[in-house]
Amino acid sequence: MKTYQLVGIGNAVVDVISQCEDTFLDHMGIEKGIMQLIERDRGEVLYAAMEGRVQTPGGSVANTIAGAGALGLSSAFIGRVHDDALGRFYAQAMQDDGVDFVNAPVEGGELPTSRSMIFVSPDGERSMNTYLGISSELSSADVSPAVAGAAQIMFLEGYLFDKDKGKTAFMEAAQDCRKGGGKPGISLSDPFCVERHRADFLRLIENELEFVIGNEDEVKSLFETDDLDVALDKLAAICPLVVCTRSGDGVSVVSAEGRVDVPVQKVVPVDATGAGDQFAAGFLFGLSQGRDLETCAKIGCACAAEVISHIGPRPQVDMKSLLSSAGLI
Numbered sequence: 001m002k003t004y005q006l007v008g009i010g011n012a013v014v015d016v017i018s019q020c021e022d023t024f025l026d027h028m029g030i031e032k033g034i035m036q037l038i039e040r041d042r043g044e045v046l047y048a049a050m051e052g053r054v055q056t057p058g059g060s061v062a063n064t065i066a067g068a069g070a071l072g073l074s075s076a077f078i079g080r081v082h083d084d085a086l087g088r089f090y091a092q093a094m095q096d097d098g099v100d101f102v103n104a105p106v107e108g109g110e111l112p113t114s115r116s117m118i119f120v121s122p123d124g125e126r127s128m129n130t131y132l133g134i135s136s137e138l139s140s141a142d143v144s145p146a147v148a149g150a151a152q153i154m155f156l157e158g159y160l161f162d163k164d165k166g167k168t169a170f171m172e173a174a175q176d177c178r179k180g181g182g183k184p185g186i187s188l189s190d191p192f193c194v195e196r197h198r199a200d201f202l203r204l205i206e207n208e209l210e211f212v213i214g215n216e217d218e219v220k221s222l223f224e225t226d227d228l229d230v231a232l233d234k235l236a237a238i239c240p241l242v243v244c245t246r247s248g249d250g251v252s253v254v255s256a257e258g259r260v261d262v263p264v265q266k267v268v269p270v271d272a273t274g275a276g277d278q279f280a281a282g283f284l285f286g287l288s289q290g291r292d293l294e295t296c297a298k299i300g301c302a303c304a305a306e307v308i309s310h311i312g313p314r315p316q317v318d319m320k321s322l323l324s325s326a327g328l329i
């Protein structure tokens, strides 16, 4: 059986991105800066209202795996797409990044491939409106224990907690990964997703996971506090490795070795979509190469800096050369 340096499980989502003024968000009733789940009809209205649409493969953990695959990690992604035009486009794009797209597009059924209408404001903030089609139906049946057991690092997407079968699939996948000697971890995904499933997130983290990656709002939401330091301490008490991204304020990493804060040069992003995802790609790449945590965080920040410099959630340059010129690899 092939082994993988990184295996991800998440929503397979095609992103449709366009830029807009903040007044447009107000006018359309879109909440800025988060991921809102929408129904199909609303998706069609938003799609029709988009100017200069860019269509690209997305999905949070899928973005991370694609970024890590492009950096040369042997990687696999487990997610569901329908056997429609978007789904085939999606599967091919993962393969083009050198990632094994483990499960073939699903034939039959009524649910189409998932899509997210993403509006980017002049300050670079992204507001996601996601119509979850077939991707959120992921269950244990989609996760081969052989693949989970062959993962050196496994990265789970918090968004899949929105369905009970996703929670069960994660628990089993994490157990299989650990049995195989791998390290499972999770992306917290979104503060409102954490709010919806706080107790289950905490249970999975405490019982099964080796690392957690989340932004400030997500980490604070886990413990219902506005004090990030308190939240980081509480999270580190139940998880060996905590990685908190802090937008233009960089990253804080807490482990048994203590806390490391890595600053970044603050910029106005062209498009913040995928910042956290590409940070995770770089961080997990560093981890898989046995680099120290500070260097892992610096690699993550370099990957995030690239992705926020253009529209779209995945790298558009050769990241290996970029990291090499920055002296990070």
Ligand SMILES: Nc1ncnc2c1ncn2[C@@H]1O[C@H](COP(=O)(O)OP(=O)(O)O)[C@@H](O)[C@H]1O
Residues within 6 Å of the ligand: 214, 215, 216, 245, 246, 247, 248, 249, 250, 251, 264, 265, 266, 267, 268, 269, 272, 274, 275, 276, 277, 279, 300, 301, 302, 304, 305, 308
């Ligand atoms: N305004 C910014 N200036 C510089 N770097 C940024 C900025 N916003 C995000 N980043 C980079 O992207 C990483 C992830 O951003 P963050 O906003 O915390 O995550 P998410 O996209 O998950 O909300 C940060 O740790 C940082 O490296």
Ligand SMILES: O=C(O)C[C@@H](O)[C@H](O)C(=O)COP(=O)(O)O
Residues within 6 Å of the ligand: 011, 013, 014, 015, 035, 057, 058, 059, 060, 063, 116, 126, 128, 130, 159, 189, 272, 273, 274, 275, 276, 277, 278, 313
């Ligand atoms: O999964 C979604 O609903 C949206 C994704 O397709 C999108 O690419 C995404 O999650 C971007 O991630 P982030 O900006 O790093 O949170």
